[in-house]
Each structure stands twice: as structure tokens, then as C-alpha cells.
Amino acid sequence: MKYLALVYYQESIINAMTEKEWHDLNQKCIQCVAGLAEAGHFIAGQALQPVETATTVRVRNGETLISDGPFAETKEQLAGFYLLEARDLNEAIQLAEKIPPAQLGSIEVRPIRDLPPPD
Template identity: 50%
Template structure:
């Protein structure tokens, strides 16, 4: 099964907090997930300041500079992994280095069957 591990941290302290992981530590962990065969994709994101939010309401598109919502922690990266079950995905997420100063939201990925043209 596929799981998306969404990494949330406070961008203001991401690299200055005493427990902040170094880039080489993050790279080493990503390499270990890749070597285990569970890695599908992983990327850090640009600053939340570069975000653009799109909404469609009553047939009209609204585009807003900035993130979807004001929060203390921002989405700063992700891992898309393969895991046997939620427990295995949680174990992977628990060892993502940034989890020490932020949090990692783990969500199962639903399959989108384009043949049926229906979202499930």
C-alpha cells in the first residue's frame, strides 16, 4: 500500500532549532528508505512564501498568494512510500529526522482508477 508522509515544521526554526537535522542526516535517511525498497518519492518543498492557493467557488477561480491557511507549522516536504500496513508506515515516519522538531502526518493514498473515471 502507498502512504504519503507529509512533513510539517515551523520554517522560522527549521534550521536553527538545536534538534534540527542536518542536510546530510536527511539525505542518509532518504537513502536508507530507498535502499529498503519502500521509497517512491521524496522532496523538500520551497518556502511557504512561494505557495499559491487556488479555489473554485460557484464557477469562479480565486488565486491567493501564500499557503492555504495560517498555521504555526508549514508543509515543508514529503515522502511517498510503500509499506505493508499503517504500522510499517508509522515506523518509517517516526524516523524521518525532521520529526524531532515538527511532525509527520501519515495518510494512505487512495487509488484513482482512470479507467472508471471516478474518484473513490
Template identity: 80%
Template sequence: MKYVALVYYQESIINAMTDQEWHDLNQECVAGVERLSAQGHFVTGQPLQPVDTATTVRVRNEEVLITDGPFAETKEQLAGFYLLEARDLNEAIQLASRIPPARFGSIEVRPARELPPKD
């Protein structure tokens, strides 16, 4: 079964890191992806640019509304995602606990669902 692991952290914590600390964290993430891939658990994933680059799109009454920034103001910002293959929620949680940014924020684990076939 596929699970999405959404990575959240406070960008202010990351912004306070030295270049070396940021580099080291990224290298931990790369090594983690290699480990997950070797074990057959990594499907795909991607880090995101900082929240100040976000644009939120809504459609109301057939009108497209665009807002700079994220959908909601929150303490932690969405930083990226991993799509994991796991036998069950317990294994997905165990895998997510090894994602390095979990030390600075949180990882939301959610089962992915498939869309029904086209009619």
C-alpha cells in the same frame, strides 16, 4: 501499500538554524532517503520551498481565485513529503519516525488511495 508522510515544522525554527545546522539536517534527510531506498520503502518525495512562496488556487462558481500564501495559517507549515511503500500503517509509522525533521515538527502519515479506472 503506499503511505504519504507529510513533513510539517515551524519555519521559524528552521530559519533560526545556522548554515551548518541546516546543511547537516539536509544531509540527514539525504541519508534517510538512501536508507529507505535500499530497503525498498522509498517511492518518491520532495522538499518544498518556504511557505511564503505558496499560492493557493480555488475555483468558485467557475471563477479562479488566487491567494498568495498557504491555504490556512497554522503553527507548522508543510515542508515536503515522502511517498513510502509499507506493509501496513504500523510499518509506515515506524518509517516516518526516522524522518529527521520529525525532531522539529510532525509527520502526518496517511494511506494513499488509487483513483478508479477511467470509465
């Protein structure tokens, strides 16, 4: 079964890091991906640009509304994602525990919902 592991952390924590701390965190993430891939659990993943680069799109009554920034103000911002293959939620949680930013913020684990075939 596929699970999406959404990585959240406070960008203020990241912004306060030294260049070396930021580099080391990124290297840990790269090593994590390599380990997950080697074990057959990693499907895809990407890091996201900072939240100030986000654009939110809504369509209401046929009108497109665009606003800068994320949909909601939160303490933690979405920083990236890992698409994982796991037997069940318990295994997905065990895999998410290994994602390095879990030590700084949180990892939201959600099962992927398959859409029905087209009519």
C-alpha cells in the same frame, strides 16, 4: 500499500538555524532517503520551498480565485513529503519515525487512495 508522509515544521525554527545546522539536517534527510530506498520503501519525495512562495488556487462557481500563501494559517508549515511503500500503517509509522524533521515538527502519515478506472 502506499503512504504519504507529509513533513511539517515551524519555518521559524529552520530560519534560526546556523548554516551548519541547516546543512547537517539536509544531510540527515539525504541519508534517510538513501536508507529507505535501499530497503525498498522510498518511492518519491521532495522538499518544498518556504511557505511564502506558496499560491493557493480555488474555483468557485466557475471563477478561479488565487491567493498568496498556504490555504490555512498554522504554526507548522508543510515542508516536503515522502511517498513510501509499507505493509500497513504500523510499518509506515515506523518509517516516518526515521524522517529527521520529525524531531523538529511532525510527520502526517496518510494512506494513498487509488482512484477508480476511467469510465
